[in-house]
Amino acid sequence: MTTVDEEDAFEAIVIGGGLAGLSAAYRLAQAGRSVLVVERGASCGAKTFTGGRLYTYSLRELLGERWREAPLQREIDREVISMLTDTEAMNVDTTFADPAGRSYSVLSTPLVAWLAEQCEQAGAEIIPGATVTGLVIRDGVVRGVRMGDEELTSALVIDAEGINPLVFERAGLVRRLAREDVAVGVKYLFKLTEEEVDRRFTTSDRRGTAMLGMGAVTKGLFGGLFLYTNIDSVSLGLVVDSDSWREHGHSLVQTAEDLRQHPAVGRYVAGGELVEYGAHLVYEGNVDTLPQLFGDGWLIAGDAAGFCINRGFTIRGMDYAIASGIAAGETAAAALAAGDVSATRLSAYKARLEGGVLADMAKVRGAHHWMAHTPDLFSTYPALAVGLMRDMFTVDGGPLVPVRSTLTGTVKKVPKKLSTALNLVKGVRSL
Amino acid sequence: MRRMKIDELLSATTFETDEHAPHIVIDPQACRTCPSGRACEISCPAQRYRWDEANEVMTFDHVGCLECGNCRLVCDRLFTGAEGYSWDYPQNGSGVTYQFG
Known part of the structure; x- marks a missing residue:
């Protein structure tokens, strides 16, 4: 003893x-x-x-x-998931009536x-x-x-x-912590006013928006963007897988600056004063590498x-x-x-x-591996989603295209159709 | 929107820098034979590592380091603590001092 x-x-x-x-x-x-x-x-x-x-x-x-x-900052009542190409984005945007104080920026x-x-x-x-x-x-x-x-x-x-x-x-x-088990994140903090944050995100009463996005912003590698509204500022960041970035990446700082230039993202922080820039590692390993x-x-x-x-x-x-x-x-x-x-x-x-975080991590033990080895998630799928929306909403006086044809056309653009579909099923199981 | 360079980005952040005691040490000459593809250059979110092509040395400036630890992992020499390479936290409360975090 x-x-x-x-x-x-x-x-x-x-x-x-x-x-x-x-x-x-x-x-x-x-x-x-x-x-x-x-x-x-x-x-x-x-x-x-x-x-x-x-x-x-x-x-x-x-x-x-x-x-x-x-x-705390704002009570999050709006969740946005964004899929991005180099210049466009398709968002899934959900507002909840009763966020019940569960989450804050x-x-x-x-x-x-x-x-x-x-x-x-x-x-x-x-x-x-x-x-x-x-x-x-x-x-x-x-x-x-x-x-x-x-x-x-x-x-x-x-x-x-x-x-x-x-x-x-x-x-x-x-x-030892290994690079295979981490991502690196950078974040800009842009100061606005409370009224301006309310206006840009069409909200009030210190309700806030959380946005996560994936696609061309990480140059096809595992990672994504995040955006959170604070009371009178907006946090905008980029997270990339440390190991794959080391092998295939571009300048991390340049890539973060590219994100800020993205028309679907940059508009939320445009004109804000940069008041802080920082970085932090994020653990991405699974329960077996703890x-x-x-x-x-x-x-x-x-x-x-x-x-x-x-x-x-x-x-x-x-x-x-x-x-x-x-x-x-x-x-x-x-x-x-x-x-x-x-x-x-x-x-x-x-x-x-074992009744909490370890059980949670065990349930998603395959998630990181799947995301890190499924580049389609960060290139093909976002491009398809944006392309489908563009086709559906394009009215230019040409012959009308039935929705089923638009969908069929999109599916035809899917490369390695079967493996992609199977891989998606596998991935969803890991999440 | 106007693009910003790293020095402008870092000027928004507060640092209490100990000019004389770098917390990360590399060997600029030994970096010529980098086994890690000079991953530090693209992977450092503060762009503290720059390859000086003319003199064939790696330059590193600890002032402005965000202490994230990514170089510690992507650089095989820092990772293994090879001779002439070490990674520590700054001492006495110096280094990056976030105001917002």
């Missing part, structure tokens, strides 16, 4: 003050445990970056009704900064501007962190370093653990960061109360996630 030492500076140390780390720290502080968060940014939120959409169920689980005080810096305040009020300590450079490991048990020459010990450590978990990778406790999730004296949560699901039409990372942070914090608090931080005891963390 790995027990708790009275000499420790803290009962728990959390590496990384993002959504996962702070959620864990909040639960530990609520349980009356002494907890320190070490954050490498000048303040919590300085290093966080998101596309910009949060599914709120886990924020509710963390905070109860106080989740409504969190600095967010800017992660103010959200994380606010959550850090809640943690401090609950009794957690936070050291910002400090980078963890290594771990204190005694007899195979993680017993604290090193920051240069300084050593801080604790009964257990929660790793919430983010998508590049350098400290735990170097300690050999988790597998790292070890716990060990003697440690747990790993959030992006560092690879908790992210991209199904093409929904992208979830932040909700899993909070949910896994809650699970890590509660598991850690119970282990500390029992005076046992052994891997056996901490395996309760994984057992708990």
